[in-house]
Amino acid sequence: MDQSYEFLFRILYDSALDFYYPKVDILKASDGNWIEESAIKVTSINGVKNFKIAGNKIEQINRNTGKVTASARVYRVHQYNIATHEISELFLELMNSETEAVAGLTLGADPLVSGVILLAANKGIPLNGLIIRKEIKNYGTKSGIEGPNLDSKTVVTVLEDVVTTAGSCLKAINKLRENDYIVNEVLTIVDREEGGADVLRKNKVVLKSLFNIRDFIN
Secondary structure, three states: OHHHHHHHHHHHHOOOOOOOOHHHHOOOOOOOOOOOOOOOOOOOOOOOOOOOOOOOEEEEEOOOOOOEEEEEEOOOOOOOOOOHHHHHHHHHHHOOOOOOEEEEEOOOOHHHHHHHHHHHHHOOOOOEEEEEOOOOOOOOOOOOEEOOOOOOOOEEEEEEEEEOOOHHHHHHHHHHHHOOOEEEEEEEEEEOOOOHHHHHHHOOOEEEEEEEOHHHHO
């Protein structure tokens, strides 16, 4: 539900939305067993609809050393359907036939990229996926682009959920071009029609959208 409201506010007002639940600040008597809860967001990449991991332990493993770097016990699982399959179908139809990979800025584009490459794989379409970091971390791979090492001049399509002024799109495009990839188009779910298409056109990139802001307010 929170995700739906956040998405709607981005479309209508181009504004972030914060949620406050009073129950988080309610004091309760200590029973001597304090647990600090954290949440992680995951996307199914193999069509699994039910994550049967509640009560189990999950681990983070360093890909280079094979060592466990973090672990946690899962107490609850909340599952959300964000209709990525339908969006992925439409993106594949809209995409340039020369595209060899799709990419997007984390975290917003993560489900879009994973959804498209999964659907492409199921259809037998060779398509790679890249995730672009907003900032390079000083640990781990220390890479600005996560994913397979692709050849120079690989044609990449950038995916976005909402485009307003195309600022985040340009960050992704510039990072990809710095790594010698070719970017000619951006696909988005909603174009808010606030100059993003013109900005991208000046950078020799075509914006293609499934919807525009007028589809929601007229």
